[in-house]
Amino acid sequence: MKRLAPLSLTLALLTSIPLSASSAQEPLPFVKGSQTAIVSAHAGSPFVLALWSLDCLYCRHDLAMLGRLKAEHPQLQVVLVATDTSARRAEIAPRLDALALGMEESWIFADAFAERLNHEIDPQWFGELPRTYFYGRDGGRISVSGSLDEAAIEDWIKETYGEAHEEEQDASGNSGKNH
Template sequence: MKRLAALFVGLLLLARPAFAEFNPFGTDSLAQIETRRAGSDFVLVLWSVDCPPCLKELALFGTLTDARARQRLVLIVTDDPERHAEADALLARFKLTDLEHWAFDATEPERLRQRVDPAWFGELPRSYHYPAGQPRQARSGLIDAPTLGRWLGTSIPSTGHD
């Protein structure tokens, strides 16, 4: 009977969807990301489960088939930890669990926003393109496919919703 129960639990674990592993985003996290990715192009995207344009962006990111381009995306969810299960479900839905993911530490979200960018007032989605060897470029609002393609150096099929 124990073997049957162990087999059942094992099958359940294999059948469950893959979930993202969120890195806790604290006051020093942006510096860690920038240091680790220094000299490389990448795109940092802040999003929330309650942000309809953010969901459109996640859908766009899910269309990326170029593995190198996918590795250059860093996602940061700004929601409280109580919402992280919803964020996990969205990342799984859009097939983004393989991307680098961070989640705001709930203790001081306003302070974290200031650490990311003192000129950012919390509007979402918020993106930062880090071209190698150049200053980052900030953008508020939805990223369209042509812009994302330029930033990541790949072609992205238009979804008709850009």
């Protein structure tokens, strides 16, 4: 029994770049170091990091909500990371497209050593899905396992994007940030 992704496939994933702005984004390969790269790329600007998978029932509910919120609040930055194996890569973009998230930054796990990717994302996360992180302007993040509450996210969007001086506040008013 061999490793999941042959080298050729991995290379193909690594070199793939989204070409067209008119169709759904093909997912980028999420490997060792990608978590740090995502956080660096978004440094200074708030974003939502949504971990999901094709077979996660509750994820579909959350992603549909994020798609609606994105339409209502175009300033909302969403980064999607699918924890599926890269064998299911072709299913990602159509699914996100159907949930009005086809144009958002999208990644898929591209290392079969999922334990290491999970650990890099969050040593406190046991892999349950959906798992969502709300990154503030200062890089602090709030983590949520399970279904999201739309009103609370609307509040977070207002507070985070609406008034810059409130950036220290998190969505719940609690000091539950972790890094």
